[in-house]
């Protein structure tokens with residue numbers, strides 16, 4: 001008899017997902033079958049489901065009925081015949097980054113530069129991504145999913161599935177810090193430090209040896225909570241309390257910070273980012289991992305004179321995910337700051353729409369299939 005599973009599926013835009021009973025998929029030769037134990041929800045999921053087709057028609061969604069779910073973690077139950085390094089019983093985080101695997105970018109290890117780059121269970125960044133969705137139709141809002149071996153991160157026993165469901169945000173922040181060249185002795189400015197990417201960047205930046213982290217945000221209580229993570233190494237400033245760029249320079253003897261991580265929200269004015277950029281030192285880096293509401297006017301003469309680099313950063317590699325898992329295993333990073341809000345699969349719609357009430361970057365919304 002065919003085994004079945006329950007999956008939350010979206011049948012049409014502007015309708016709730018429904019719980020459907022469908023066959024458990026068989027992994028193809030290079031795939032594994034994962035029993036999903038937790039799947040993180042990102043605040044943007046509601047937008048993807050309801051508005052993406054209108055806002056970004058060039059970025060495909062999975063075909064309906066679709067199983068969404070970006071950040072799954074679980075236990076490998078079965079492996080395809082060509083799988084070499086993963087075995088049943090392994091605890092894994094499944095990075096949703098899918099790509100063709102054979103283009104020049106993929107073969108050189110830069111899967112996020114592939115023209116097929118697709119975030120499984122979410123949306124594709126590429127017009128060509130529909131083909132990838134057709135090949136990988138299972139997201140994390142399901143009891144089981146298949147995933148290619150290349151996308152797996154082995155997670156240690158001291159990393160809970162709920163914490164692993166946060167790896168998308170953590171990894172995106174880690175990728176940004178790597179692109180910033182973050183390391184011991186440096187000072188970084190994180191714009192939007194109280195948000196999901198901001199808090200994650202702070203925790204990882206401390207672990208990577210930054211001497212000091214400066215951060216900006218709007219919510220005073222959340223700013224206090226971020227500062228409390230490491231009061232001796234973190235300074236915070238409320239946006240609207242003056243120039244963030246001048247503040248960053250004043251705290252670094254006029255020199256400026258080594259890098260800025262711009263983790264602002266999609267509604268933030270470009271002027272906020274423009275101001276903070278001016279707080280970077282000569283030769284410093286500005287890494288964009290959030291977004292702002294409008295085009296950014298950049299003084300390119302200043303960029304040239306100061307030899308500042310403006311860098312776009314997006315997701316992370318499975319290998320970087322493995323580095324984070326190792327940092328958890330050794331106690332180098334502590335994810336106990338995350339406050340989990342767990343929802344059974346039957347409440348996936350409530351979970352997605354309830355995300356507005358979150359406590360900045362401290363709340364972790366997870367669906368437990």
Ligand SMILES: [Zn+2]
Nearest residue numbers: 100103106114
């Ligand atoms: Zn490729």
